[in-house]
Amino acid sequence: EVQLVQSGAEVKKPGESLKISCKGSGYSFTSYWIGWVRQMPGKGLEWMGIIYPGDSDTRYSPSFQGQVTISADKSISTAYLQWSSLKASDTAMYYCACSGSFGAGDYWGQGTLVTVSS
Amino acid sequence: QSALTQPASVSGSPGQSITISCTGTSSDVGSYNLVSWYQQHPGKAPKLMIYEGSKRPSGVSNRFSGSKSGNTASLTISGLQAEDEADYYCCSYAGSSIMFGGGTKLTVL
Numbered sequence: 519e520v521q522l523v524q525s526g527a528e529v530k531k532p533g534e535s536l537k538i539s540c541k542g543s544g545y546s547f548t549s550y551w552i553g554w555v556r557q558m559p560g561k562g563l564e565w566m567g568i569i570y571p572g573d574s575d576t577r578y579s580p581s582f583q584g585q586v587t588i589s590a591d592k593s594i595s596t597a598y599l600q601w602s603s604l605k606a607s608d609t610a611m612y613y614c615a616c617s618g619s620f621g622a623g624d625y626w627g628q629g630t631l632v633t634v635s636s
Numbered sequence: 637q638s639a640l641t642q643p644a645s646v647s648g649s650p651g652q653s654i655t656i657s658c659t660g661t662s663s664d665v666g667s668y669n670l671v672s673w674y675q676q677h678p679g680k681a682p683k684l685m686i687y688e689g690s691k692r693p694s695g696v697s698n699r700f701s702g703s704k705s706g707n708t709a710s711l712t713i714s715g716l717q718a719e720d721e722a723d724y725y726c727c728s729y730a731g732s733s734i735m736f737g738g739g740t741k742l743t744v745l
Contacts, residue, residue: 553734555682562639562739563674563682563725577732613681622672622727622734624693626681 520544522552522614522627529633530604537600538630540614547595548572550616553623554588554599558610565622566612569597577620604634640665640726640737647743653714656740658726659707666707670729673702673711676739677722685724686711718744 525539540552553568567578571590578588590597597614612630615623641659648654658665658673665671669689674682684693686702689709699714709728713720721744726737 555736562723563676563727563736565727565734565736568734579733615682620729620734621670621687622674622736623682624684624687626683629681 520616520625522616522625524612524614524627524630527631527633529635532604532606532634532636534604534634535600535602536604536632537598538612538632540597540599540627542595542597542616545616548592550618551620552590552597552614552616553621554586554597555613555615555622556582556610557613557629563613563622566599568620571595571597604632606634606636608632609634640728640735642724642726642737642740644738645741645743647745648713648716649745650716650718652716653712654716654742655713656711656724656726656742658709658711658728658737660709660728660730660735661707664707664728664730664735665704665709667731668729669704671702671704671709672727673700673709674725674727675720675722676725682725713742716744720744 554566556564566582567588569576571592587600614627617624673686676682690702
């Protein structure tokens with residue numbers, strides 16, 4: 519069974535850094551794309567970017583390029599989404615999702631709620 | 637990049653059929669047969685309902701079907717049931733990027 523388990527909720531202050539994780543199991547981690555999707559409170563889904571852990575090929579939405587970094591550690595089947603300096607507007611639920619081809623995701627994690635507030 | 641265009645809301649009575657449209661451009665929906673549809677219940681993660689325009693993942697009811705004409709993709713739900721009430725999002729490959737629609741709230745009357 520394909521499973522994506524994300525790290526727990528985070529509460530941070532503006533300007534702080536953050537790295538959230540998404541651990542995959544039940545499939546070949548290096549053969550599936552893993553992407554990240556943002557959902558701000560009461561709003562729709564926004565595609566942020568995607569990585570292919572097999573060769574670390576990474577693509578970003580123009581809206582998120584330079585704002586976040588996506589990475590993966592295939593030795594522990596885990597993908598990451600990180601910020602170097604959080605803003606209040608980064609407050610949102612973040613989902614990871616994996617798919618066999620370049621896409622939004624066939625299987626989804628449970629989401630990580632990030633709250634940024636002073 | 638603009639989001640794909642979906643109606644904000646649709647509604648139908650149990651047993652009826654509804655269709656949700658998703659309009660893109662010749663750079664996304666119109667160029668690739670790679671539209672997917674997601675269902676999201678409140679407080680839950682999205683669930684894949686249709687991929688590659690019209691294919692259903694294992695376990696998804698055959699009451700859900702997808703199609704495409706030109707730059708517009710559509711999701712049809714037949715035999716509406718109360719449990720279908722949710723938000724629905726379309727999504728398309730757009731050449732090294734992915735775009736979502738703004739989402740449609742389905743209300744089962």
